[in-house]
Amino acid sequence: MELTREDLKAAAALVYTQMDPTPQYSWPLLNDKIGLEVWVKHENHGPTGAFKVRGGITFIDWLKRTQPDCPGICTATRGNHGQSQARAAVKAGLRALVYVPHGNSVEKNAAMKAFGAELVEFGDDFDEARIEAFRVAEVEGLQIVPPFHPELVRGVATYAYELFTSAPELDTVYVPIGCGSGVCGTILARDALGLSTKVVGVVSEHAQSAKLSVEANALIETDSATTFADGMAVRVPVPEAMAIYSKGADRIVTVSEDQIAQAIRDYYHCTHNLAEGAGAAPLAALTQDAEHMAGKRCGVILCGGNIDTDWFLKVMAGEIPKP
Numbered sequence: 379m380e381l382t383r384e385d386l387k388a389a390a391a392l393v394y395t396q397m398d399p400t401p402q403y404s405w406p407l408l409n410d411k412i413g414l415e416v417w418v419k420h421e422n423h424g425p426t427g428a429f430k431v432r433g434g435i436t437f438i439d440w441l442k443r444t445q446p447d448c449p450g451i452c453t454a455t456r457g458n459h460g461q462s463q464a465r466a467a468v469k470a471g472l473r474a475l476v477y478v479p480h481g482n483s484v485e486k487n488a489a490m491k492a493f494g495a496e497l498v499e500f501g502d503d504f505d506e507a508r509i510e511a512f513r514v515a516e517v518e519g520l521q522i523v524p525p526f527h528p529e530l531v532r533g534v535a536t537y538a539y540e541l542f543t544s545a546p547e548l549d550t551v552y553v554p555i556g557c558g559s560g561v562c563g564t565i566l567a568r569d570a571l572g573l574s575t576k577v578v579g580v581v582s583e584h585a586q587s588a589k590l591s592v593e594a595n596a597l598i599e600t601d602s603a604t605t606f607a608d609g610m611a612v613r614v615p616v617p618e619a620m621a622i623y624s625k626g627a628d629r630i631v632t633v634s635e636d637q638i639a640q641a642i643r644d645y646y647h648c649t650h651n652l653a654e655g656a657g658a659a660p661l662a663a664l665t666q667d668a669e670h671m672a673g674k675r676c677g678v679i680l681c682g683g684n685i686d687t688d689w690f691l692k693v694m695a696g697e698i699p700k701p
Contacts (some may be wrong), residue, residue: 422683434462441673457486468494558619607655
């Protein structure tokens with residue numbers, strides 16, 4: 379998959395019919411904390427509190443144009459993707475059937491229902507919910523929305539387009555990896571703009587399928603993906619995404635639950651922004667790389683701020699939430 383500058387401009391124009399661009403700020407207290415110039419891309423400021431909203435807009439627009447008689451969509455999620463798809467589908471007059479694993483975020487579930495999702499709990503993790511969503515979509519004649527699709531990536535890439543064209547030139551950008559639309563969108567936007575910025579993918583030490591797969595040059599499934607950074611809790615890599623980030627990412631690094639929790643605290647203390655686990659992971663990775671990155675200008679993607687209240691309170695009290 380490739381994108382051009384014109385592709386990015388067209389996708390952005392479509393996205394902006396339903397939302398405004400999100401800001402990118404360099405916060406003095408955060409710069410002092412990390413010891414270098416950091417630019418934060420605030421995807422937590424979007425209409426669903428996460429970057430996935432962009433892909434929902436472009437995917438549902440594509441679906442309405444190419445399959446005008448389609449009655450609705452079916453998908454699986456840990457929350458942010460589901461909010462995005464429910465919001466865009468219902469707005470377009472479509473049914474939105476959304477599968478989540480048992481024990482999913484209570485507040486993300488509530489948000490999806492508020493956007494009009496028909497929510498079904500199934501399985502013990504995202505990948506089990508995903509398999510069931512694919513099965514039910516076929517049975518009920520709904521369009522499956524996979525975790526990775528060119529139309530999702532085209533929309534998601536607009537946040538990177540905004541960052542790269544609004545912030546000063548960046549040496550490195552840190553991006554979390556779940557199913558891969560965010561990191562791939564960042565890589566494709568960078569390449570479309572002809573930039574030399576390095577992209578570093580970030581995974582939880584408890585959900586390393588993307589990192590292990592790149593290192594093995596083969597798809598590696600893990601037995602579990604138990605992390606409170608639920609946006610990265612993926613056991614099974616997406617082949618189409620891996621094909622992009624395995625070549626386009628400079629490297630993939632792991633962060634611990636402790637480091638993610640500390641990054642959430644740092645975001646709040648230094649910027650008064652909420653970050654969910656996946657949203658804080660890039661800052662955690664940059665923090666551990668701070669000595670190596672000294673003197674360089676870096677970006678971090680705060681991809682979402684949808685952390686449940688009880689988890690946030692535990693983090694701020696110095697604890698680690700148990701998923």
